[in-house]
Amino acid sequence: MAQHEGLGPAGEEQEHRTTTVEQGRFCAARCTCGWRGPARRARSLARADAQGHAPHA
Secondary structure, three states: OOOOOOOOOOOOOOOOOEEEEEEEEEEEEEEEEEEEEEOEEHHHHHHHHHHHHHHOO
């Protein structure tokens, strides 16, 4: 699982927007910061990965 710092070009914090992406029989979570979750067979697990990555407000 790849992870990214979540910092913009000038070092400021950027907003995290997560989504899930279909990859054949698998689904993976991705974020605008560059983070990617592992490929999962269950969409619910990919959604849980995305929720776990996004900072809680």
